[in-house]
Amino acid sequence: xATITAAMVKELRESTGxxxxxxxxxxxxxxxxxQEAQDWLRKKGLSKAAKxxxxxxxxxLIGAMTSGNKGVVVEVNSETDFVARNEQFQGLVxxxxxxxxxxxADVETIKAAKVGDFTVETAISDAIATIGENMSLRxxxxxxVANGVVASYIHGAVIDNAGKMxxxxxxxxxxxxxxxxxxxxxxxxxVAATNPQALDPSGLDPETVKREKDVLADKYRQQGKxxxxxxxxxxxxxxxYYKEVCLLEQAFIHDTGKSVAQAVKEAEGKVxxxxxxxxxxRYALGEGIxxxxxxxxxxxxxxxxxx
Numbered sequence: 001x002a003t004i005t006a007a008m009v010k011e012l013r014e015s016t017g018x019x020x021x022x023x024x025x026x027x028x029x030x031x032x033x034x035q036e037a038q039d040w041l042r043k044k045g046l047s048k049a050a051k052x053x054x055x056x057x058x059x060x061l062i063g064a065m066t067s068g069n070k071g072v073v074v075e076v077n078s079e080t081d082f083v084a085r086n087e088q089f090q091g092l093v094x095x096x097x098x099x100x101x102x103x104x105a106d107v108e109t110i111k112a113a114k115v116g117d118f119t120v121e122t123a124i125s126d127a128i129a130t131i132g133e134n135m136s137l138r139x140x141x142x143x144x145v146a147n148g149v150v151a152s153y154i155h156g157a158v159i160d161n162a163g164k165m166x167x168x169x170x171x172x173x174x175x176x177x178x179x180x181x182x183x184x185x186x187x188x189x190x191v192a193a194t195n196p197q198a199l200d201p202s203g204l205d206p207e208t209v210k211r212e213k214d215v216l217a218d219k220y221r222q223q224g225k226x227x228x229x230x231x232x233x234x235x236x237x238x239x240x241y242y243k244e245v246c247l248l249e250q251a252f253i254h255d256t257g258k259s260v261a262q263a264v265k266e267a268e269g270k271v272x273x274x275x276x277x278x279x280x281x282r283y284a285l286g287e288g289i290x291x292x293x294x295x296x297x298x299x300x301x302x303x304x305x306x307x
Contacts, residue, residue, distance in 0.1 A: 002032035012037055042126060060084055060135070062166035062283045063097035064152040068177075071150030072100040073166040073283050074110075074140040076124075079133040084158055089135070092127050093162050096120060096137055105142040138289075141281040143170040148275075149177060151184025155192045167191045168281045175271030183267045183275070186254055191282050196247040199277060204245070212241050247280060 004027045012023040012034065022041060030036035060077040061084050076093045083089050099113045099120055111121035118126075120137070128135050143150045148171045156164030167188040171180050198204045216237040220230045243249045248261040255263060260277075268275050 002027075004028055004032060008032060008034070012041075042122075042129075060285060061090065061093045061158060061162045062154070062164065062285050063093040063162040064154055064166040064168060065094075065097040065101050065161055066150050066152050066168070067101055069146070069148055069150060070101065070142065070144040071152055071168045071170070072097055072105060072140060072142045073152070073168050073281055074100050075138045075166075075283050075285065076135065077138050077286070077289070078131075078135050083131060083133055083135075086131060088127055089131060090159050090162060092123060092135075094159075095123065096140075097161065100140045100142065105140040107137055107140055110140060111137060139283070141168065141283070143168045143279050143281060145170050145172045145278055148173040148175075149180045149184055151181055151188050153185055153188035153192055155189075164285045165192055166283045168279075170278045170280070172276040172278045173271055173273050175268070175273035175275065179267070179271045180275070183264070183271065187260070187264075187277065187280075190250070190253045190260065191247065191280050193253050194247075194250055195282060195284075196250060196280070197245040198247070199280065200246050200248050201242050209238070213238065247277065 004024060008027055009020060009023045012027060013020060023037070026037040026040040027034075030040055059079060059081045060075065062073060062075050064073045065071065074093070074097050076089075076096055078084065078089060095115060096110060099115060100110050103109050103113045111119065111124070113120050115123060124135055124137060150168055150170045152161075152169075153167045154161060154163040154165070155167075158164075169184050169187045169191060171184050171187075173180055197208075201209075213234050216234045217230050220233055225233070243251070243259075248259065248264075250260050252258050252260050252263040258266070264275050264277060
């Protein structure tokens with residue numbers, strides 16, 4: 001039987017982040033072979049990760065990365081906000097964004113992509129085992145233009161290119177790249193602040209528009225307005241609604257006297273060519289995830305055996 005020294009255990013701990021007793025067991029099981037011990041811990045880590053998979057992960061980081069005419073935004077979740085300040089987790093988010101920029105926005109394709117000798121999915125599982133929280137690559141989006149730029153903005157940045165919210169804006173243009181990038185960042189900041197539902201009215205869900213019309217019409221029917229008057233009021237009300245939820249029709253946050261469409265048109269002089277916003281993406285951390293509310297007092301009582 002191989003002699004397992006304290007130095008060997010220390011080396012394995014530093015390379016894997018696993019606990020001391022786990023490292024000692026791994027070395028014992030593999031007769032002191034360091035590589036096999038790492039593999040043994042990885043397999044054990046995968047087992048631990050599977051047990052954590054049922055826990056709600058609604059914290060984490062949004063990562064955004066651009067390269068010229070292409071950009072990606074990804075959401076990697078963890079269970080607690082504390083993990084977002086962990087350097088290993090931050091590195092994981094950056095790596096996922098870099099891979100997405102290379103292979104596209106399909107989550108399964110990203111997870112299956114290789115980074116060195118391992119896949120992204122393995123890297124996530126290893127991080128779960130080391131850090132001790134459930135984590136998941138929840139979603140990703142990619143924007144690309146034939147000519148122009150994709151600009152990004154991170155709100156609530158924890159590190160460069162990662163924070164609590166990420167926005168991409170795609171600008172189609174043959175104009176000056178530096179001016180386009182500056183305009184794109186301003187527009188991305190606007191999207192972060194106003195959360196538009198669509199680029200223009202044609203991009204809105206027809207059911208959402210119908211519901212808005214019905215609400216407006218019912219409101220004025222209850223006031224006794226005649227139908228021909230209601231129709232005109234509803235059309236006017238819809239125009240106001242579009243200004244609230246459609247990006248091109250919103251008041252530009254950097255100059256509220258202009259709409260976004262007017263601001264883009266005026267920027268064409270500096271850019272030196274026509275500019276068209278083709279798409280945008282806005283990811284806010286944890287949106288749409290139902291977070292579990294815990295009753296701490298009940299947990300303490302249960303742990304102590306009290307009713």
